[in-house]
Amino acid sequence: MFARLVAYVRGLAGRRRISAEVDDELRFHIDQEIEAHMSRGVSPVEARRMALRDLGGLTPVTQAVHEVRTIWLDLLWRDARHAVRSLRRTPAFTSVALAVLTLSIGATTAIFSVVDAVILRGLPFPESDRLVAVGEFNVKDSSPASMNLAAPQNFLDWRDQQDVFTGLAAVGYAEIGLRRQGDVLPENLRAQRVTADFFSVLRTQPVLGRGFASDDEVDRGGRVAVISYALWQRRFGGSPDVIGARLPGQLASFEVVGVMPPGFSYPVDTYVLGVREPVDVWLPYIFSDADRVRGNIYGYNLHVIGRLRDGVSIERAQARMNQITANLAAETPRWFTDRAIKVVPLRELVTRGVSRWMIMLLAAVSFVLLIACVNLANLMLVRATHRIRELGIRSALGASRWDLSRVLLLESIILSLTGAALGAAVAWWGVDVLRSMIPAGVPRAATIAVDLRVLATTGILAVVTGVAFGMAPVVKFSRPTVARVLNQAERSSTASRRTTVLRSGLVVAEVALAVVLLVGSGLFLASFARLMNVNLGLDRDNVLTIQVRVLELPPDIQQAAQRNRQLLMNVLGRVRALPGVEIASLTGGGLPLRGDLRTVDFGIPGRDLPRNTDIALNQISADYFRALKVPLLKGRVFADTDSQNSEPVVILNQAAAARYFPGEDAVGRVVRLAGNRTVVGVVGDIRQDGPESGWRTQAFVPIAQSRVFGATLVIRTASRAEGILPAVRQAIWSEFPDSLPTRIDEHSLSYYFDALVAERRFNMMLLALFGVLGLCISSVGIYGVMAYVVSQRTQEIGIRMALGALPSTILRSVLGSAALTMMVGLAIGLIGAWGLSGLVRAFLFEVQPRDPMVYAAVVLVLSIAGLAAAFGPARRASSVDPLIALRME
Amino acid sequence: MPKTDLLQGTLDLLILKILTLGPNHGWGIANRIRQISRDGLNASQGSLYPALHRLELSGDVKSKMTSSENNRRARIYTLTPAGRRRLDSETASWDQFALSMKRILQAG
Numbered sequence: 001m002f003a004r005l006v007a008y009v010r011g012l013a014g015r016r017r018i019s020a021e022v023d024d025e026l027r028f029h030i031d032q033e034i035e036a037h038m039s040r041g042v043s044p045v046e047a048r049r050m051a052l053r054d055l056g057g058l059t060p061v062t063q064a065v066h067e068v069r070t071i072w073l074d075l076l077w078r079d080a081r082h083a084v085r086s087l088r089r090t091p092a093f094t095s096v097a098l099a100v101l102t103l104s105i106g107a108t109t110a111i112f113s114v115v116d117a118v119i120l121r122g123l124p125f126p127e128s129d130r131l132v133a134v135g136e137f138n139v140k141d142s143s144p145a146s147m148n149l150a151a152p153q154n155f156l157d158w159r160d161q162q163d164v165f166t167g168l169a170a171v172g173y174a175e176i177g178l179r180r181q182g183d184v185l186p187e188n189l190r191a192q193r194v195t196a197d198f199f200s201v202l203r204t205q206p207v208l209g210r211g212f213a214s215d216d217e218v219d220r221g222g223r224v225a226v227i228s229y230a231l232w233q234r235r236f237g238g239s240p241d242v243i244g245a246r247l248p249g250q251l252a253s254f255e256v257v258g259v260m261p262p263g264f265s266y267p268v269d270t271y272v273l274g275v276r277e278p279v280d281v282w283l284p285y286i287f288s289d290a291d292r293v294r295g296n297i298y299g300y301n302l303h304v305i306g307r308l309r310d311g312v313s314i315e316r317a318q319a320r321m322n323q324i325t326a327n328l329a330a331e332t333p334r335w336f337t338d339r340a341i342k343v344v345p346l347r348e349l350v351t352r353g354v355s356r357w358m359i360m361l362l363a364a365v366s367f368v369l370l371i372a373c374v375n376l377a378n379l380m381l382v383r384a385t386h387r388i389r390e391l392g393i394r395s396a397l398g399a400s401r402w403d404l405s406r407v408l409l410l411e412s413i414i415l416s417l418t419g420a421a422l423g424a425a426v427a428w429w430g431v432d433v434l435r436s437m438i439p440a441g442v443p444r445a446a447t448i449a450v451d452l453r454v455l456a457t458t459g460i461l462a463v464v465t466g467v468a469f470g471m472a473p474v475v476k477f478s479r480p481t482v483a484r485v486l487n488q489a490e491r492s493s494t495a496s497r498r499t500t501v502l503r504s505g506l507v508v509a510e511v512a513l514a515v516v517l518l519v520g521s522g523l524f525l526a527s528f529a530r531l532m533n534v535n536l537g538l539d540r541d542n543v544l545t546i547q548v549r550v551l552e553l554p555p556d557i558q559q560a561a562q563r564n565r566q567l568l569m570n571v572l573g574r575v576r577a578l579p580g581v582e583i584a585s586l587t588g589g590g591l592p593l594r595g596d597l598r599t600v601d602f603g604i605p606g607r608d609l610p611r612n613t614d615i616a617l618n619q620i621s622a623d624y625f626r627a628l629k630v631p632l633l634k635g636r637v638f639a640d641t642d643s644q645n646s647e648p649v650v651i652l653n654q655a656a657a658a659r660y661f662p663g664e665d666a667v668g669r670v671v672r673l674a675g676n677r678t679v680v681g682v683v684g685d686i687r688q689d690g691p692e693s694g695w696r697t698q699a700f701v702p703i704a705q706s707r708v709f710g711a712t713l714v715i716r717t718a719s720r721a722e723g724i725l726p727a728v729r730q731a732i733w734s735e736f737p738d739s740l741p742t743r744i745d746e747h748s749l750s751y752y753f754d755a756l757v758a759e760r761r762f763n764m765m766l767l768a769l770f771g772v773l774g775l776c777i778s779s780v781g782i783y784g785v786m787a788y789v790v791s792q793r794t795q796e797i798g799i800r801m802a803l804g805a806l807p808s809t810i811l812r813s814v815l816g817s818a819a820l821t822m823m824v825g826l827a828i829g830l831i832g833a834w835g836l837s838g839l840v841r842a843f844l845f846e847v848q849p850r851d852p853m854v855y856a857a858v859v860l861v862l863s864i865a866g867l868a869a870a871f872g873p874a875r876r877a878s879s880v881d882p883l884i885a886l887r888m889e
Numbered sequence: 890m891p892k893t894d895l896l897q898g899t900l901d902l903l904i905l906k907i908l909t910l911g912p913n914h915g916w917g918i919a920n921r922i923r924q925i926s927r928d929g930l931n932a933s934q935g936s937l938y939p940a941l942h943r944l945e946l947s948g949d950v951k952s953k954m955t956s957s958e959n960n961r962r963a964r965i966y967t968l969t970p971a972g973r974r975r976l977d978s979e980t981a982s983w984d985q986f987a988l989s990m991k992r993i994l995q996a997g
Contacts, residue, residue, distance in 0.1 A: 028961050058935065
């Protein structure tokens with residue numbers, strides 16, 4: 001059978017090639033024949049004549065062979081048309097099967113493509129498997145924050161002493177604020193400081209100009225920069241004159257020496273490098289005297305990467321670096337307390353943290369795929385059983401097993417391929433959607449595209465399932481059993497016990513898989529719902545925040561602070577007058593949700609607090625609480641009368657008041673933070689670090705009573721916050737003079753919030769999508785089986801009704817058998833989910849993996865979906881007309 | 890001895906039988922038929938090639954183009970397991986048929 005299948009497929013593929021080879025084949029025959037005749041003494045001319053005569057002429061034989069091939073093609077065409085007709089005769093089956101195939105292939109391919117791009121595929125650099133990250137980590141602290149960083153002097157020591165890498169390079173954070181140029185307002189560019197070997201370690205050179213050399217690492221006054229392809233297009237219009245052009249930074253002007261190819265970026269996004277958006281500028285790392293000091297624990301802000309020399313294993317590199325570290329430790333022992341060096345593949349660093357998450361998504365998607373396959377198998381079996389009679393008759397009329405299977409095979413292939421094609425379309429669309437949904441910070445998100453290998457894998461899986469189960473009935477048609485099968489089909493009033501058990505088994509499996517999947521979805525949904533319902537203590541909607549930083553510290557600090565505050569107050573005045581602005585306020589740092597935090601020592605005169613007691617400090621203008629809608633619980637908020645010359649005042653949040661003045665009234669008390677201050681009010685708590693963090697003790701002082709070099713404008717707007725951004729920018733730049741290097745960062749407060757919950761939102765949406773997908777597919781499966789069972793039992797039902805059974809009895813009996821199957825599936829699924837749920841614990845927020853509400857909801861949803869799916873067939877059963885039912889046989 | 894034309898359908902059987910001896914090309918098969926039957930049977934060479942291609946399409950034999958000596962390209966046919974099974978079952982029915990024919994002819 002298999003050999004026939006192969007020949008069948010090969011005949012399809014190779015017909016053009018073969019037709020050209022027939023000529024060769026016949027020519028060979030003639031030549032051999034001539035030779036044989038000649039060896040018996042026949043003349044060459046006569047030998048050729050005899051050979052051609054025996055063959056019957058070259059042309060007729062060639063034609064005859066072609067005819068064999070063509071007739072066979074006609075047969076195939078006939079089979080295919082027959083298969084399509086037969087699929088169209090059962091539109092319900094065909095469309096359901098196609099829907100299942102489309103959804104499952106599409107969804108799985110899209111997800112597999114994402115996983116493949118983020119985890120499995122190599123980094124987008126030549127020979128990227130030789131790239132490693134070298135860094136120190138604290139042996140007592142295993143958190144990612146302690147890992148794989150280096151201080152500048154570490155790097156210099158390593159670079160000088162190592163002999164296992166072709167090059168070692170360091171990357172650090174930088175940013176550039178471009179000056180105003182005519183009408184073009186200042187712009188912030190993301191930048192990275194890199195050492196000379198950076199580009200050569202990654203084996204990527206500029207498309208234009210040059211990279212950096214080691215003398216660029218020395219400060220010679222003139223600054224150089226390599227820019228991204230995108231910046232080249234945006235700011236220089238792609239002009240080749242860009243080399244040698246100036247990039248007017250606010251603190252220094254840079255000469256452009258190179259342009260990188262499109263899409264080039266250092267692949268690791270971490271908080272150390274501060275990169276969430278594409279990097280536009282690379283600057284040479286200039287090592288200052290302060291950098292060249294061993295033991296600077298605040299200097300750990302570099303990533304170090306290297307490329308292994310040929311033949312050097314990662315273990316050998318690790319051993320060598322250990323040795324170097326040991327030598328250094330002997331020289332300066334204290335520096336190396338608790339610190340060890342580690343060499344890891346760069347790819348590992350890139351995918352650290354996301355791989356577990358991706359694997360969970362893969363698991364979810366495999367569940368969808370499994371459900372789909374089980375379902376497809378089920379549908380195919382149902383269809384096959386329906387056709388046993390047709391096949392039996394054709395077999396009795398002389399069709400061979402091969403003839404029968406050919407039609408079934410073609411049907412399965414046509415169905416599966418159509419489904420796979422539709423699935424591919426869905427995958428393409430799905431990848432686009434996923435790419436736009438994916439949280440910032442997922443490595444290499446921009447490189448995600450439908451992976452053809454992945455598409456092929458899922459497609460083949462679907463085709464194999466379809467074909468395997470589509471061909472199942474053929475097994476029944478080995479010749480001797482035809483009569484028996486036909487007999488059975490004749491008495492089809494009761495289904496054969498074995499097929500019923502098999503089909504019920506498939507439904508049970510489907511329901512059980514769906515339970516596990518839905519419990520997973522439910523847990524993520526519940527987590528996200530809890531997260532969104534967390535009371536942040538403020539209203540984040542319609543709030544625009546603009547951080548204004550003055551970059552230069554003049555010699556007279558007091559005077560500069562005075563001037564800056566005045567400038568900020570002037571801006572505030574202008575902003576307040578803008579249409580669409582409801583409340584405008586200022587905070588000198590400590591904006592919630594942005595990851596800002598500044599703490600100061602805290603004390604209470606006359607009381608002994610533990611040493612090192614501190615409190616988060618914000619310097620705010622009077623309207624700050626109103627702008628964020630933070631409730632005032634006691635006392636008053638600041639007023640314009642709280643000035644430099646009036647009594648120093650402070651407002652505490654509830655957490656601080658309750659902690660330091662439990663059971664007392666905090667208002668009127670004196671506390672010590674940056675001098676003694678009187679508490680004038682208590683406000684509600686704010687979740688400073690986002691919904692997943694707890695409360696902090698916080699103190700607020702008037703901005704007028706503190707020294708401020710920069711601040712953040714916090715503006716509540718009437719409608720969408722970003723709408724007033726251009727006007728606010730204009731207001732800032734009309735106050736701040738060009739001569740004062742100033743940088744602004746603008747985002748709405750919801751932007752920061754969304755960034756905090758982006759990953760959970762993405763997880764939740766995907767899992768919910770999978771859940772819905774699984775639910776739909778398994779409902780279809782239940783429907784298919786119930787419809788089949790009912791049609792099998794039509795005669796039996798007819799007899800029962802003729803004997804006086806009520807339609808409602810029939811309805812109950814059909815629904816009852818569906819419910820029984822469902823219950824078995826639910827029970828198995830619940831056990832499975834109970835066991836597996838612990839695996840997702842790390843991804844949940846304030847939801848237990850065995851949250852009974854989630855399990856109950858899943859059972860409810862699945863039961864309703866299952867019974868709804870069974871209801872249609874059951875209704876049909878109860879409306880069976882006994883006469884028609886009995887006449888059917 | 891006069892030459893007998895091959896009965897319809899027996900050519901396939903002969904080809905399969907010859908291929909049990911090992912892979913062979915079209916001319917080789919034609920030659921074998923001549924030798925085995927001591928020139929008593931003569932497969933019309935014109936019908937041999939369509940038959941070979943038909944057998945290939947139904948999966949009974951498979952073929953491969955090779956370059957033989959003198960740079961001539963021959964197509965070598967090999968029996969597949971499916972072809973071997975078909976040979977076995979058709980040999981059995983052929984025996985049955987021949988036996989029946991013999992009985993009928995002798996009965997007269």
